[in-house]
């Protein structure tokens with residue numbers, strides 16, 4: 001199995017990251033730890049370098065880190081200072097075999113901090129996202145896209161991501177991670193050659209929307225992920241999420257599309273290896 005979107009590089013794992021990675025690898029779960037700032041991107045690369053195989057890194061600046069932010073992670077509050085996107089620093093970090101993608105980057109209208117500065121913040125997010133498409137092309141890597149719409153208009157942000165990706169196309173494609181947009185928008189991302197990432201939300205979304213998205217995604221474009229420590233799948237709700245729980249996402253996906261667990265594992269492994277050009 002392949003957890004294509006993990007954050008074992010985050011503080012939630014600061015005391016036991018090694019054990020968490022070890023037990024995933026022992027169960028045959030490969031992973032990409034995804035950076036959200038320069039510091040966590042660097043840590044993701046260090047973790048990948050400490051393992052001969054099956055642990056990879058993605059580097060990028062998440063849209064919420066463009067502003068000072070109060071973060072609540074696993075009940076622990078900490079302040080995150082805003083970061084400017086340093087293209088050259090990220091490019092240098094990305095010149096390493098273990099870096100297999102750029103991201104996560106994108107648009108997040110859900111957690112906009114300052115009401116009076118919405119327009120300015122959104123413009124900044126778009127500019128930084130465009131720079132990530134340029135970085136992906138400079139390093140010939142795929143892009144991991146984060147998108148979360150405003151409460152009152154969930155799909156608006158997806159439309160804007162689409163418009164940007166059409167204008168600033170990414171040669172090596174990418175993935176819409178944790179896609180929770182409208183099912184009828186999925187095909188537009190598929191047309192651009194993008195993959196769709198599914199995680200624990202599939203197991204607990206009562207609206208049926210994510211199941212519908214999955215049914216509209218061809219098998220050869222499905223990726224599995226955890227987004228750990230967040231979004232713990234059923235039946236582990238209430239616990240901290242971790243890469244080995246990707247198994248529960250695979251089981252649910254199999255049930256939804258009417259395939260066997262083994263078929264889902266086989267095709268999603270193949271998809272991940274193709275997109276991220278890994279040999280695990």
Ligand SMILES: [Zn+2]
Nearest residue numbers: 005034104227
């Ligand atoms: Zn993430």
